Amino acid sequence: MFTINVGSNLSQGTRVGKVIVAGQQCAIYQDGQSFQVHPRLWYTPGDIAKFQKWAVPQNPTYPILMDVVGQAVAAYDTRFGTVNWKDNGTFTFSPETTEDYALLLAFMYQLETDPVKRSAYAVRAKTMLMYVLNKAALGAAPGIPFRDPHFSIKDRARFFGQTYPLIVDYLYPIFSPVEKATIRKVFLRWIGESKAAYGGNGNNTMGMKFSANNYQLAHFRNVTMWSEIMDPADDPKVDPAQPATTLGNTLHSYTAYATGRWLSDLWTLFDHGQCQNGLPMEGTLYGLSYGWFHDALLTMHNTGLDDPSLATPQMGMVTSSFWNDWLAGYFHLMVNTPAPPAGAAYLGNVFEQFGYCDLLRIWSIPENAPMLASAILLDRSMGNNARADAEYWALRNSLEGGQFWLNRVPGHGWFGNPTGNEAPQQFTARDPFAAPPTDPRPAMAKVFESNGIKMVIGRTGWDPAASLLAFKSSYITENHTTGDAGNFWFYRKGAMLTSNVRGYTGQDILNTSAYANTLTIQNDVPSDLAWFEPEISARGGQWIFGQATGDPTMLTSNGPGYLAADTNLTKLYNRVTNKSSVTDVKLATRTLIWLQPDYVVVYDRAKTGKANRFKRFNLHLPAMPTVQGNKAMALAPNAERLYVTSLLPANGMLVPAVDVADGQAVGETMKAHLTIEDPSNPLDVRFLHVIQGADTGVSQAAAQLLSSSAGTPLEGATIGTNAVLFPHDLITAANPFAAMSYTVPVQIATHYIAGLSPNMTYDITVATVAGGKTFTITPGTHFMTDKAGVLVFQSGQIVP
Structure with missing residues (x-):
């Protein structure tokens, strides 16, 4: 730790000084209120001094980091600047990403203590950064690499936008005034493009909920970091006649915008709105974007924007109890005990999840590593050591691939995630001198409720033999959400006995309610079906992307030996646009009671205004069931049994079928579909089902x-x-x-x-x-x- 006392600046202009911190020269700029040193966005000079002590062979993460660094150096030395360099400069995904390599090398400029090696890292990193920015500085040009107006607002910036200010932060003392002017020029344009594309709820036609979309969070992070990187002396007014705080007149002027209306929207949504209680509205894949929210908050904390004497109310997101809920939700979404996935045992043990929305695998994925690492860094910087330890346990134990997944080539990360960003993050998040963290889960509550997305998860315990049940009835507004309101998961003694069919849309079929454990109810066919809606209409599903007439309501409760949920889904099955109206579903409700550990009782009401409309109860199973009368039985891979007794409708037909849909997630265990309906298609139907989990050899209980x-x-x-x-x-x-x-x-x-x-x-x-x-x-x-x-x-x- 170090202290710098800066006196009052009584004269006009900026006072400039220099100080040596941790062996490096840092510039200090005082504008009468603050001083600035580098690095400061994610790490401070004090952090760097600590990390330099971790750069030893005894640290198991350090050799992995250096292996990735070696690959980056070799790529620069042998291919960068030649026709063999594979960066296509697109705004989507590239085989290689220049700024990703540059970030890794720029971080090494901070970590390395040998002056010769430091200089070599710096030259490589700066050359790669300016390769991109010099092209971008030529101005927006549709279709031109690095200059397309979408470059700053689409997928590339979503995953890599934070690399640019971090590189500048690490290398700040070595940039020339001309290079700093180029950096500032590009960042000003990129922020303007991001503000127009996103910029908080005021520019968001999908409403407040959409502010938690992964694009919104990524570009909120980007604008926060881009606007905070330049020192005042390097950020002159664009228009000298206007105040420096006029939006767009300086790079720093956008800080107030990011931490003002944009953060205010997020604070409203996350702290006490429709994303409260931690579970991601976009599901267990795109929930990784909450790590980008951490990145912005870490920047705010390290640069002093959360100073209580200066901060606005929305800056309370930095210390919000939401992050306690977020971590608890992360753990509750996982089953108790990891196991090797069927057909992919080479991955080792993985934690299956109660997965929802679009997803690629049914377990906790490597893409979550940056999210957990950024949470650790933020909590450690704020002294939240207990929560940081729990996050550290999750980082070390909950992800596919275990401890060594990060050893891969920069620019070739899973799903486009930046390894050049991840490798330093993982190195700095994993303290080699700390005692291994203890498993925080046994001390956690057995029931987790999210009033935001409306989901409840309960378990009989945290032991391997426990039974678990989750129930969800969320609004369906954002990208990547599916018609799964009313869905439930039932897991028992190491086997998922029933679940939605998890996956990534798949011919738009996996969007439909038929692939969740919920109702499907026939409605009129809209005259203006969008490209993703024919299957929804044909299968009687809930309308996605905010097309429904409203959101569901849900109440949950629990007590000794039971958990209950009650939801009204009616508005989700009706759709109104300015061209058509389909509102024939008059009632769709579900009440569920879990009698722990083995029985789930589900009661549904379904009513239409017109006759001869199908109404179906859907249940997905780990194997084709045997059906006899009003009963069915399916076996899980570990020989656990799932029994179903259909008590209503009185003449209900049980129809099993193989689940067939493109886009199913890797490891998906649901293989069959049981549909139950009254073939006479009455106007008003009641469904009553008793679902039982049982050990091998245990008979089906009599349900009357x-x-x-x-x-x-x-x-x-x-x-x-x-x-x-x-x-x-x-x-x-x-x-x-x-x-x-x-x-x-x-x-x-x-x-x-x-x-x-x-x-x-x-x-x-x-x-x-x-x-x-x-x-x-x-x-x-x-x-x-x-x-x-x-x-x-x-x-x-x-x-x-």
């Missing part, structure tokens, strides 16, 4: 239909010593719960009445009758429903 005998109509099931009931019709102000009675066998010990109003009180009486007991429930004062409207009581609590 149960109906109320008087009062408000309810129907449900008895399973073992449990009774579960649901109102036939929604309980609303127009249809309030009055009273009801039902009779169950004497062995029923625990009762669950779901679908009532939350936090309401009732009285219960019991009478002994032939063959059982009759329970009568009336509005009263003694028993209260939980926050999801579930009334739970024991038979022994009720005195006749």
Whole structure:
């Protein structure tokens, strides 16, 4: 650590000085409020001094870093500047990425202590950077490499945009005034293009939710870092007659824009809006973009923008409890125990996930490494050591490929991710002198709820024999989201027994609700179907990309031995545009109760305004099931069994089929599709299913239909010593719960009445009758429903 005291600047102009820090010369510029040193965006000179002590062979990450550096040096020395250099300068993806190599070499200028080697790294890095920027400085030119207006706003900048200011930060003392002017000129244009393309909710026609899209977060990071890199002496006014703070008049003027309206949108969305509680709205693949959010916040923290005396309220994102939820959500999305994926055992053990939205693999992927590393760096810089240790455990243990995945050629990262960025990140995030972190999961809660995207994940424990259930009913607005509201996952003793079919769109079929564990309901066909909508319409799915008439609602609760969710999906199945209106789905709801560890009871309502419209219950299985009457059974690869009993509709048909769709994720374990429907296609249908997980040799439990005998109509099931009931019709102000009675066998010990109003009180009486007991429930004062409207009581609590 070091302290620099800077006196007041009483005269006009910028005071300039120099200081030697950690063996390197740093410039200090004082504008009356602050001083600036380099590096400062992600690492400070104090950080670099610490990292230099880590550059020893005993550090297992250091040889990996140097192997990648060696590949980069060889590529520069033998191919850069020749016809064999493979950077196509496009705005999408390139076989090689010049700035990616340059970043790795620029970082080595900071890490290396030998002056000769440092100089060699610096020359290579600066030459590569200016190769790109000198071309870009010629101005925007559609279709021209490095100059296309999309270069700063599409995929290349999404993955590599942060490399440019980092390179400048590492090499700042060696740039000439002319080179600094070129850098500033290019960054000013790129920021202007990014602001026009994204720039916060004010320029976002998809609404506030879209601010969490991976492109938005990447370019928020870019604008934050591009605007903060130049020192005041190198950032003169474009128009001397205007204040330096006028937007666009200096590079630094855009800092206030990034940390103003743009960060305000993100703060609203993440801290207390529709992305709160940590789970990524774009799913378990594109959720890696939360690491780009970390990158921007790390820059803000290291440059002092989060100074409490200066910061705006939205700067609270740096310290927001959202990041606690984000980390907890990351762990809860994974199953308890890793295992080698079927057909890809060479990958070693991987953690399967409750994957949703577009994704390529069903487990926690290497692309998450930069996200975890940036979180570690931010938390360590802020002294959040406990959270950093948990993130460090995740970095070391949760990813495909384990400890050694990062050893690969720069510019050839997984899915275009920058290895030149990742290798230094991984090196700086992995403290070789720290004790190995302990597994944080056993101390975590067993239930995780996201009020943002509306998902709940529960488990009976964190041990290998635990049962896990997840339920999701999210809005469907952003890119990469699919029609999966109402989907649930059930995992037991090392096997995923049922799940949506995970994958990446696949002929637009995997977008549809038919490939999730939810309902499909036939509607009218819109006259203006978009290219991605014919399969949705044909299969009776939920409308994606914000085309639906509204969002679902969901309530969740849990208590001893159970977890419950109640959702109204109706608006997702209807679609209104300025050209057509399809609103024939009048009701689509789902109530689910998990009786831990083995039973999942699902009750659905589906209603259309027109006759002869199909309404289907969809369930995906790890193998083709055997079907007998209203029952089905499927075997998981580890011989775990999934049993299904269909109690409603009374004449429901169980139709198994092989799941066939392009684009399925690597490792997908769902192989078959069970569809259940009433072939007469009535206007109004109720579905009731009991799903059971069981060990090999354990028989299917007897599940019996149960109906109320008087009062408000309810129907449900008895399973073992449990009774579960649901109102036939929604309980609303127009249809309030009055009273009801039902009779169950004497062995029923625990009762669950779901679908009532939350936090309401009732009285219960019991009478002994032939063959059982009759329970009568009336509005009263003694028993209260939980926050999801579930009334739970024991038979022994009720005195006749």
